[in-house]
Amino acid sequence: MSYRKIAVFPLIWAAFFIALAVVVPADARKALFITQTDLSKGLATVGCFIAAYAFERGAYMRRAWSFNAWCYLLLLLRDLAINTFPPDATLFGMKNVALAGGLVFVANIASCVGTAMMARAWTTAGLVLPGSLSARIGVVAVAILLAIGISGSDLLVDGRALLGGDLASMHSVASDLGDIIGLALIAPVLLTAIAMRGGVLTWPWAFMTVSLVCWLLYDAISIIEHFLPGHEVAARVVRESFRTLACATECAAGLLQQRVITAPIDAEDAPAAE
């Protein structure tokens, strides 16, 4: 499959589910969203593992992609656990709700480590990101402010609940912290994609950036929908579409990374530099 065909795939995947969400009856929509989310997380897991195993054992990027793959796999297992068993069911010697919380907690750690490794790949390779130091700091600062602005209020609410003794809020706090760290790392990943524009390596990094931006928009819509009474269904469809797009672009990023490493390079594969 060519770079361009892989690049178009997330749009087709998301468009398919948007069309389904519009045409299915309202009472079937919940089941659709669950299926859509699980399939998309499964895709992201496969894409990240494909990228990881394209690198040799012990390679820096193999570890980075593996952490991202484990994040999606654990989130998928969490979804399967909460959608298949009641919250108070006992699985592997613990309550389902506690197991789900633990899976989200570990998944968020894996996501943060994986994304941080991606963000540091450039420096690990011995290169310097483009732009002046002040411009780079500016871009990172904007990303951090955006991340806190979008997920900060959730962290405050969940953090208060946890401090008040609600242990079920633990996975929400982990998820909020993971969101803030992951979203703040958009800046260095974006700068890496920009630095490599015109080369084939820009493909996976650009798609990784798009995936992180889609997660940012998914979180942003979770906040906005509280202020849109009467539009809950439309907001849910848009939110689920961004989650689907985030997972599908992560999968595409992995496939593009694998292609850079294993496939012959054609002159047409490199995107235009300007």
Added chain:
Amino acid sequence: MLVVMGSPPPPTTATIADRIADRLAIYLGPHTGRVAVKTFAQKALGRGPETLELGDLPKLETALRPMLRTLVGAARAELVLAEIRRELAK
């Protein structure tokens, strides 16, 4: 540029640094290709890319290898280095 079949190839005016940067640009993009040659020529040889000679290639390869291995893996890194050697042997 129009190349007539059978005529000898036009003489190249590109420097050694340009030719290495062009090879790296396929993967890293033109800007980073040039930056990489400059950075690793300084690191490995302590001189600017404009001073590169064919004899400097082994040391430059050694300096470029970890960067390429990080970004494209060991096998592809060796392919890229082989492409550079082929390009400079022309």
